[in-house]
Amino acid sequence: MANIASQRIQREFQEVVRSEEVAKSLIAIELVNNSLLDLRGRITGPPDTPYEGGLFHLEIKGELALRQSCVTFTIVVAVPETYPFNPPKVRFVTKVWHPNISSVTGAICLDILKDQWAAAMTIRTVLLSLQALLAAAEADDPQDAVVAKQYKENPELFRQTARHWTYMYASGRRGEDRGHCQDFDAKIRRLQEVMRIDEHKALVALSSNNWELERATQALLP
Template sequence: MANIAAQRIQREFKEVIKSEEVAKCAIKVELVNDSFTELKGEIAGPPDTPYEGGNFVLEIKVPETYPFNPPKVRFITKIWHPNISSVTGAICLDILKDQWAAAMTLRTVLLSLQALLSAAEPDDPQDAVVAKQYKEQPDMFRQTAKHWTSVYAGGPAKMPELDDKIRRLTDMGVEEHNARVALSSYNWDLERATEQLFS
């Protein structure tokens, strides 16, 4: 790794560790394999959102051209959000693309992602299915996002009604995650999800 990038990341790493957000357990970052090119980030789901109580893990890859180019970040924890792919964890956020500035830091990135969880941008989606649900059926979106947070990010909400629909599909031999994706994509309509899975 280029020296300038390594030094900069070491400095930023310390900045995150000492930040007040870490003290409040809102963000966290750690090294993967003692290398400053690969980091694991964590953000807490913000209060008053369907992600509240969840803990979301991020993969952060730092390019040699850092800080002149943004780090590559994706969600490892599965999440239901218009700007994050429910399949790959890819993120649609301007500062990770064309709006990146060399003055930005790891802390800025983690806090911006946390802000994105509070304020989705459904008109610039990464996941069209989620964005459509977000705009057309906000209550269904909130319920689905809460359910995903509970299952994948350790969130508090238990939803027996949704779990029951998933169980009905897994009893038919569908893998649990595929059942959840199909139901989430069809607004928890068991009949439509079943048709889609078995067509």
């Protein structure tokens, strides 16, 4: 089984590398430590979305039946025995504000990574599906309830918040500021000064409280 999985992963890696999407810089995959057991994917934010211009990094894991635990590719000494019959475990390394992606852990709610996985699917399928998810959220089946609530109740504020997170974490803060809101920056700095907290904690508090400074301050109080 392990040999089958190893051959499959090697073939899929080559499929992604040679794909049209890689040529257009839409997706990418790389070996970490020059090992097929240690993979990292990357997708670009789709155009006409708050994620446009962002580069989002993904950690790709597999399951290994070893003492009933999940072991990442970076630790195991053999390829996952269950792949491709069970889906890979994928999470966003880049922080992102999206209803179907945890703003805390990067965990993803996507059907093909759960009960709708099929052995014919590939890593390329996963990367393209995640790019599509950024363009079309499923707020009724959220991974992050706070983000989903904002998405449904205040779509424009959600769009501005998601764009700000893209600017903060996925753009390298280089080049054109794609709709970056200076008022948001001012509120982040103010909350940092008042509460003596780091930038990310201030950003999360404000994002989760619709950028209302008083509400965010109250939420941070013990």
